[in-house]
Amino acid sequence: MAVLTIRDALNQALREEILRDEKVFVMGEEVAEYDGAYKVTRGLWKEFGDKRVVDTPITELGFAAVGVGAAMAGLRPVIEFMTWNFSILAADQIINHAAKMLYMSGGQFNVPIVFRGPNGSAYQVSSQHSQALEAFYANFPGLKVVMPSTAADAKGLLKSAIRDNNPVLFLEQERMYGNKGEVPDDDDFTIPLGLADVKREGTDCTIVARSMTVPLALQAAELMQKEFDVSVEVIDPRTIKPLDIDTIVTSVKKTNRLVVAEESHYFASVGAEISHQVMEHAFDYLDAPVKRLSTAEAPNPYAKNLEALALPDVAKIVAAVKEVCYL
């Protein structure tokens, strides 16, 4: 297995899918000649040319709409948002058109489109550029939401997303593009959407984490093991919608305790949804109220010290685990 950064794993997935299916093309701001703002599309324009890798003006609503139209006409667009913060401009196309087209057309038009780009905080990019939007989009029927946390997951899930016949929102994390991991060499390697992954097995407490909080949760788990002999299980749902609640519930039935660590804000978050579903399916197995850890209820600050305080970190996750374990 090759060791790749998440950035290169995504690049491989795009390249392989462009090669595999002539209907696949990539479109967005700076994706072609500049190799992508975060270099995810590096080399693709040189290799495949203008028809498969398309630069757009700074018009999110416009190129999202072109993507939806192309998908209705039978192509498989991969639309890159420079960050998901800018997708808010295109939300009408995503929510009102991509998500609704199959339903509104009485099943006539599938929209096999992928919207992708970095989501959540970066480094000091302040409040308008640091938002985690998964809860917002996951709220709407018709949209699948995917959030990988490792290079292998990024590659396998992006390939599945491109092959899916319905709109998939693929939320990456800028801070994680350089994270390395083993990726299977198989160029037909995919991971099905809607399948959680147990990143670490444990018996005393479950942490559900996604995207950036997965590596933090794994560090917290090691610390709990070393310092308190508490065995923590870490689950990454990988796909937020559809959510693999069964894997989470099975884990909570074993550990009786749950912490959800996420980068979005607290109110009406994906963690709130997971907490509710666990309460619904594993009420009799809980030994403590589910604990949720989110970014502070405030616009994300620019100042480095305040930004660090606002975001989840290992110490906060450890404190949450100790709380549900009554330590």
Add this chain to the structure above:
Amino acid sequence: MAEKFLMPKLSPTMEEGQISRWVKNEGDAFEANETLAEVDTDKATMEMTALKGGTLLKILKGAGESAALGETIAITGKEGEDISALLSEVSSNGAKTQPPAAEEQPPASEGEAKAEPPASAGGTTPKSETAQEPKDPEPLAQRDNGRLIVSPIAARMAADNGLDLKSITGSGPNGRIIKRDIEAAMESKVQDPRSKAFKPSTVVGASPFRDENTSKMRQIIASRLAESIGPIPTFYLTVEIEMDNVLALRKQINANLEDDEKISVNDIIVKVAATSLMKHPFVNASYQDKTLRFYEQADIGVAVAIDEGLITPVVRGANLKGFAEISAEIKDLAAKAKAKKLQPEEYTGATFSISNLGMMGIKEFTAIINPPEAGILAIGGASPTPVVRDGQITIRNIMNVTMSCDHRVIDGATGAKFLQTFKQMLENPVLMLM
């Protein structure tokens, strides 16, 4: 309006109290926070204070009489008020032998809540209080108006195992009964049947004897120590320590101190033990069912013999204190212990203990662990002993120290390493500067 004044909870382990003396007499007026009486609890004589002002109308439990927690011991109110209704209520309740808890508690819990604040206001509760609460046999009905708070998995496990939740004390927040409480109850279920008090007959022919009521303190010692030697798998490690350097050090230090400031060998031992504990977290720890609790400072319990038994006042954070401070604190605590004036937070919640019988001519002994601590050092007397050094027989002051270890926390090697550090530091006190 006249009210019943109920026996308040004056120590964390108190179940009943004995009126030592009434400070106020019937007819006396009192202000809020004024002391009404002194009460002997299981550990100390505590001042029972009033939550609000009023007049002491009637004393129902005189000096020397005992009352259970929440039992009416007096009537308070306004001067000249009619208290006949309250008195007949109290006496009709009293006519029943031992009112069943469920019946007596609801009114009691209200009065209890009123009577309790002065007690807790009298002493800040120790930091580890929530964790120790499970050990605390608090009347059940006091929890949230008698409603039991139980985590779902705990309720399910109790049902599956036929456990009565009412008999279990919760260790979670607000007394919530959680999984580990059920697990603990399942473990102790087997050993539970407590023998009823033995009522001897005075049959002629058998050896005559007399029964003396055990003091509260003796009862607590018995139950604590039995609790210790029973479930705690204890093992013992003994080490010989050459004390000549410590004795010299003490001499040097004391040469510069006034008589009442002079430090003892035991003060140095406390400091060295605390410093060693910081290097061996497993010894400064406690077994908590599924978890081990590691303490960040060394709160050393120092066993002090008093007329009725013994008590272990605690030197908090001994690792952070100097000899002089430790010495002054131990003198102060020992004096308070002898006067039975120790406050609960002064004798509970140690992380490790030391018992020194050296001054009583004991060469070597084993001490019993005071749970939930994981270890205790039994310190014998240092005496001049011939030893072999560099092939020569020479005389050194040798002190034997035996550590009792809770094997659930401390393994043989862990304990031995701690004792190595302890020995090294005592033999070369200069290492403490490192």
